[in-house]
Amino acid sequence: MEHPVCFGIRHLSPAGAYHLRRLLDEREPELILVEGPSDFTALLGDIAGAETKPPIAVMAYTKESPIRTILYPFAEYSPEYQAVLWAKDHGVPCRFIDLPSGVFLGIQRPVTETTLSDDSERKGSGDVYRLLDSQCGEGGHEAFWEYTMEHSQTPEEYMAGAAVFGEELRSLTAGNDSDWPEILVREAYMRRQIARAAAEGFAPERTVVVTGAYHTAGLLSDAPAMTDKERGELPAVECSVTLMPYSYYRLSSRSGYGAGNKAPFYYGMVWRSFLEQDRELALYTYLTSISTYQREHGFMVSSAEVIEAVELSKSLAALGGHSLPALCDLRDAAVTCMGHGHFSEIALAAAATEIGTVTGSLPQGVSRTSLQDDFYRNLRDLKLEKYRSEVAESISLDLRENLNVKSEAAAFRDLNRSFFLHRLRVLNVGFGTLQPLRQEDATWAEAWTLKWTPEVEIELVEATLKGDTVTGAASFSMRERAREATEISAAAKLLEESYLCGMPEMVAYITDILQHLAADSSALTDLAASAESISVVMRFGDIRRLDSS
Known part of the structure; x- marks a missing residue:
């Protein structure tokens, strides 16, 4: 069987991205295949959209609790991203060809200590990189890669260097990393996708495959492709996929991202x-x-x-x-x-x-859950978009009506900001952190620290199991907790939260539960904790536009 052109890359490689585009210009392929979960192909239009600004990530997540996720991030200089852009610009079909995300999540297992063979010459990839670091001096393997790959001048130089690097790393680690069985399954599936493209009539010599340098040898080998029977035996879970903004810090290896670099x-x-x-x-x-x-x-x-x-x-x-x-x-x-x-x-x-503080962005409504859409709509309406940054910023709120503006939205903007941020707290979405008030601060003032991170996006996805909007999900969460409350202090705390969230229907609902629990409560500490929560409600009076009577 003829093999396609296989362009091995590092996942965040500006030289790889540039030389790949040069190769595509020279070869003018009729099909581009990219390493990445095959069900992500449906998102290619949004990934390459004119208003999409990387860094971004595709996230797959399970539909049932506990939520499990996988992330595939892209920078502007990711070769995979540039391959997608080139395909769109030239009207060439493009596909992701790795295992579907539901299978990835289905075969996910807890990280355990890797067991190596007794052969001291055999190493895991971590051992190889540590050895390479020790031999490359102060710059470590990052400097080695940059000198030898990022400074390459032609596509041929880059491809040859990446091929040698990938083959040597593979020869030293094959069979020893804990994910080796998964690697073999992934490569068999990708060979299946390559064979499928050939069967559809795409000439191998006019097909370009973009994959991590480690996988090049596996995809070009004569090992059999995955059969229909083997494909049917793969475990899978039901999941959804979404695009999300990402950040340079999260692309950095310092954040723990294994395929990152130190300086995005x-x-x-x-x-x-x-x-x-x-x-x-x-x-x-x-x-x-x-x-x-x-x-x-x-x-x-x-x-x-x-x-x-x-x-x-x-x-x-x-x-x-x-x-x-x-x-x-x-x-x-x-x-x-x-x-x-x-x-x-x-x-x-x-x-x-x-590292920098660059954060990507997506046009409104692109590939998000309805709750994510509601979150970003609130950021826009409440003039909080400038706080969508990984640099923590402080904001002070005045909960009183602003009499110097004409519209009601502007008059109560800070109060509605407070409601929104408290509802996020109820959902454990870590966008805002409420700062303690000093003794001299007035009851109409609040101070928050706001910081967006990709984890916020994951927490929003987890909250979609509770509702389609921030308010709806917060209401569902509080109702669940109220039904489970067995002590009046727990119910009183929920009453305080519903009051801070500006949700009168929840205040009424939880007050009723509180009254039933109070009839049987006699513990002094429980009564004292309840009184403390209720005193918060009384102290605010009608500043939150709720009847505290």
Whole structure:
């Protein structure tokens, strides 16, 4: 059987993304196949949408509790993302070809300690990367990859390097990683998808497969494809898929993302250097970004120091036999010339320049659950969109009516913001954290810290089991807890929450339960806790536009 063109990549690789597009321009394929759950193919239109701004992620989640999820993130410089864009721009069919997400979730198992064979020459991938780190010096395998792959000049160079890297890693680890059985199943399924495309009439030589470098050898092997019988025996769970905004911090390996890199924002600079066809653009952008951050935060950095850092980074690269500096060279040069030899002086500048705070975005209504739509609609209507950032920001609310505006929405905006944020708290959605009031603060004031993270998106998905809107889900959650309450203190706490959430129907519902429980309650501590919760309601009076009588 003839094999398609298999382009092995690193999942966050600007050089891979650029050279892949060059290869696609040269080969003009009639079909593009991309590693990723096959049911994600239905989202290709939204992924490549004009208003979609990466980083984004496709999330699959089980429909029943407990919610389990898998995430597939994309940056602008992800080769998979650029393959999808190229296919759309050229009217070429594109498909994801890995196991469906329901199967991935069906075969998910708890992470356990990996058991290795007795052969000391055989290693897991973690062992190989640690060994590579020890031999690559201070920059570790990140620098090794950047020098040898991200600085490659042609698609052929990149493909050859990725193939060698993937084959060597595979030869050292095959059979030893705990997910090896899953790898074999995935590759058999992907071979099945490749064979299916050929059976449909797509010529292998006009088909390009985009896959992690590790899988290239497995997909090009003569091992049999998965049969219909084997496909039918795969476990699967019912799940849904959605697109969600993502962030550079979550793409970073520092957040625990296994396929990440240490510096997603810096790699965005490398991507720009490819697009501008200026090999040194990332070098200058990185060092000037460090100097700009320092100056903006009160640290003196002269133009001469920036120039010295540029020259030093080039010299450090040349000492290692490289034509361009890698991130480790740029950072060392910045520390020496702008940090006066102390990394602590530029630590915040380095974090801003290497990781960044970029968060992706999606057009309203794209591939979200109704509750996610309601969340973002509330952010827009309550003027909270600027707080959709991974940088925590404080906001102070004045719950009184604003008499200096004309519309009712503006007059009670802060009060409605409070209702919304308290409802999210009830749903355990960690977008807002209520700060304790100081003794001198008035009862009409609230202080919150707001911070959006991808975990917020996952928590919203989990809350969809309770309702289609934030208000509906919060009401369902409180009704469940009220029915389970056996002590008046628990019911009184729910009464307090429903009052803070601005939900009069829940106040009435829980008051009725509270009265029934009070008839049989005699424990002093329970009564005291109840009185404390009720006193909160009384202290606010009618500021929350609810009858506290």
